[in-house]
Every structure is written in structure tokens, then in C-alpha cells.
Amino acid sequence: MKVVIALGGNALLKRGEPMEAEVQRRNVTAAAEAIARIARRHSVVVTHGNGPQVRLLALQAESYALVQPYPLDMLGAQSEGLIGYLIEQELMRCLPQRAVVTLLTQVVVKSDDLAFKHPAKPIGPVYSEKDARQVAAARGWMMAQDGSSWRRVAPSPEPLRIVELAAIRMLVDAGAVVVCAGGGGIPVVLLPDGAVRGVEAVIDKDLSAALLAQQLGATALLLLTDVDAVYLKWGTNRPEPIREAVPGQLHQHVFAAGSMGPKVEAACRFVENGGQMAGIGRLEDAERILEGTAGTAVRQVSAAKT
């Protein structure tokens, strides 16, 4: 069967880890082993987050005063190259008989998506309030308070269409493991003549993964992170893991924005659009999540209780 696997940014750089090259390499090595266990038996497409990598690129760009920081679409393209390279190389090591390829991926969003009016996704470095005001004025960025500090916020519009879908499908159908749609894909808007143009935005990578899985006709979508399942009563002293659910059950609850929320939404969308199963859980449990013996499974119909 065909499985789309979405790796959380934290699978590549865990919370609090230094952003050194060899740290990323080591984390990708572990991630590749988990993916390879599935790829040995199934067609696999891999997508991934890029938050920590874009943050480092943004920090480095801010430090070098002689050239203006590049826009988010170009940083996204750089991160697709970097992360795709690491995943591809480590997957090749685990799967010596398989072709592994990385495709640059653009994802179409609507230019009048409401997200452009209400940028909400924090990105890049952390600023003091004073620095935040200066940077906002100098670059025209929206800034917002994030705890006690300030960060740039970017629009996070809905993914509508994966530009390179036909090529991804061709390569997967030919037996390759395809790494694509990194960071949710590079956000582009359609121009009147049918061409596309990059925009300053960040697409949620789980929602792009759900769209990709749906458009590829995948059987399963795995959304992998560093939490072992979706929980009710998260943050209380008695959190309750959800083992299995149908979308309708999940829609009755609110999950953390920017964290479990988009994963639950992505899982529901995939299943509501014909996908057989979406699983959410830890990277190292990937194979067991697919088998239904770990993580949270979201299915079209089930006898599950939340």
C-alpha cells in the first residue's frame, strides 16, 4: 500500500538541541531507520517540517547586515534542499536497493486566504519588544508576543494544490521513495496567466501532507512527532490517550493550535476524503502506528471510543 509519512520538525532537531549540522544528521539517521522499516514493505512518500531550519537561516541572515534577509518562500526552498538531502542520504543507507529522490515542491494557496489578513504562525528568531518594533518597521513584518518575547508571525494559508503532484506520483509509482512537500511546501499563488509566484507565508506541513496523501490516493497517512498519541485532558494530571477515533469524535474536542491541533485536523481531513487510516504518534513507533498497535488511529468507521 501507499503511505505518506510526515516528520515533525522535532524529529530532525529536538526541542532545546543545538542547531549544529551533526545533531541534525544524527536525528535524521534515527528517523530514516523508522521510515525504512515501513518502506521495505510499502510505497512511501516522506514530508517533513522545517521550523528549526528556517529559524537558523533567519538568524544567520539577520546577523549579516550587507544583504537583506530573503523572503520566506526562498528560505523554504533552501530548507527543502537541506532537509531533503539529509533524509534522502540516510534513507539510501537504510534502503540500498531502492531509489530515493527529493523533489522541490510548491503548494498553491489562495491569495485572498484570510490567513494573509491575520498572520498567526510564529517563525524565526525571538526578539525583545524594542527590537521587534524596529524589525517590524524596517522590514514590514508582522510581529506578535510569544510568551515574554516577540517573534515574527507569518500567514499560514490553506494548502489547495501540489504543483509537482504528477511528478511525485510518477516517481512513487516507479518504486522510488519520494521526499517532497518539505515545510508544507513552498507557498505560491496562482497568477492570472496560470503561472505561480512565491508568497511570504508558511503552510502547515501536516495539512499539506493530508492533501498530498489524498491526491496520491494513499491508504495511510502517518503524522509523526515526539508525543505518543493524541490525548484528551492534556496538561491535567490525568491525560487520556485516544487509541482510535472517527473524525466526528475528534471534532468534538479542541486540541493545541500549532501542535496537536493541525495533526488532528490533517488526520480527519484525510480520512473524510477517502483515506483509510491516519495515525498520530511517536516517530520511533511508526511501524506500530501503521499496524494500529501504537499511537492514535483515525478511521472512517470504527467501534472506537474516545
Added chain:
Amino acid sequence: MKVVIALGGNALLKRGEPMEAEVQRRNVTAAAEAIARIARRHSVVVTHGNGPQVRLLALQAESYALVQPYPLDMLGAQSEGLIGYLIEQELMRCLPQRAVVTLLTQVVVKSDDLAFKHPAKPIGPVYSEKDARQVAAARGWMMAQDGSSWRRVAPSPEPLRIVELAAIRMLVDAGAVVVCAGGGGIPVVLLPDGAVRGVEAVIDKDLSAALLAQQLGATALLLLTDVDAVYLKWGTNRPEPIREAVPGQLHQHVFAAGSMGPKVEAACRFVENGGQMAGIGRLEDAERILEGTAGTAVRQVSAAKT
């Protein structure tokens, strides 16, 4: 017919231009128009240099002290993402009916290539002698004098094999314009188990383009730059353009290392390995170079005089 087009780094960022995002975008727009004129009638694969882009990434990384600069293979991967994105998007604008895709590309080199003993390719920022000595000691880099200043020098090993060749061929044969092997490809060495590992090196992009063209069975290889032809007596007050030549004629002369030298070598290799024609000249003359009415044409057999 199938044409491999190699864009010089200067096609993306001309000598002396600021490295701003919009400058690169504008240059790529012009390059895409030249490529599209050929792609409307032929199968086209596009490769490109990455010197200015890697220099900016290196400058930005040096400015941010909290994370060590990433190794050259990872900078190469970032540049393939960035430049591939710009070329792909601008080509899509020119070729609304065609699929355009960018594939991350690794190129195998020999771990005992003599270039690793004699690094000679200048890369990254310019240093004073004192700073160069400090940086060399801190990072283990080789540095060399470049005019009055110092720069890091990297090994430039021979390209031997394009890892993603089968996928490139499949996409080209399906009608897509494929952007790949950017910056000469990410240099990797083969490990005993058949896997590959990135190395700190820079492969000459023209030599990789020649290998790619040969392995794809391309009819023509175009090496595009900002000089209108290969010249004899270059730098004198009577330079003599070469309009047509066979490899044997070119081998009798020495051309500038790091500039026309590798282009002439790449053109000769392609033709000596069965390619019909290799052309060298200006980006804006691309179509006429292919037709043989501009630039320098290198062919297997000809009545040409150098």
C-alpha cells in the same frame, strides 16, 4: 532532441551585483526566457552554478557565532533548493503547458581523488591573512591567497556518477523540464555498503553537466556564461573567437582555469563520449548557439579551423 543546458553562476548573479533576492529573481527571469525558447522545441535539462549563493550562505553563517557553519555538502543542498526553486518558477511562467521539476542531485566522487590532497577551488568569503589563519586553525579549512586577499579553497574532484540519474531520465522522458545537478551536484563518496556520504568539496558544474548529458544520451550540451565564445589570445588586444572546433584542436591550447578551461574540457568530454555538439557562449544567445550561428561549437568531426 535532448539538450542539457548549464547556466553559469553569473547568469544568476552577475559579477559585482548585490546578492539581494530580487536581483537573483530578475536574472533568473531573463535566463528562463532564453531556456524556454529552446524548451518549446526540445527536451531540456537545466543545471546551474551556485558560487555566489554558497558565498552568501557562508557569509551569513560566519556572522552568526552560535552555530558552526554547515559543511559544503549541506550548503550545496540548500543552494540546489533555492536556485532550483527560482529557475523552476520562472520556467513555469514561460512554459505554462509544461511540467517543470527540480530534483535534488548527488554526484559520486572518488574518496582518493587527488583533488582532496590539493584543494584548489576558492569558495566563500574573502579574508585578510590574519583572519584566514585564525579561521583555518579554528575550522580545519585550507586557505589560499587569491590576489591580495585570502579565501577558503575546497577540493574539486572529478564527477563520476549521478546518483539520481534514473529519476532524471524518467522525468525528462515523460516531457518535464528537469532542473538538477545544481552547483555540480552535492559531492558524495561511496561507502563500502553501497551507501553514500557527503564530503566537503565542490564539483565543477560544467564537468557534471557533461557527465549528465552523456549519461542521458543528450544530443547537445550548452555551456552558457557571459562571454560570447571561446577565444584564443584572450587578454591580448587581438583575441580570436573560435567559431567551430573538434576536441583535438582545443586540446592544443590552454584556457583559463576556473573559467573557460572547465567549459572547454566539459565540451570536449561530451563530444568525445558520443555527444553530437557542445556549444559555449552567452546565455542570451542560447538558441543561436544550438543552431550553430553564435558562440563556439565543438563537434566530433568538422571542417572547422581554430
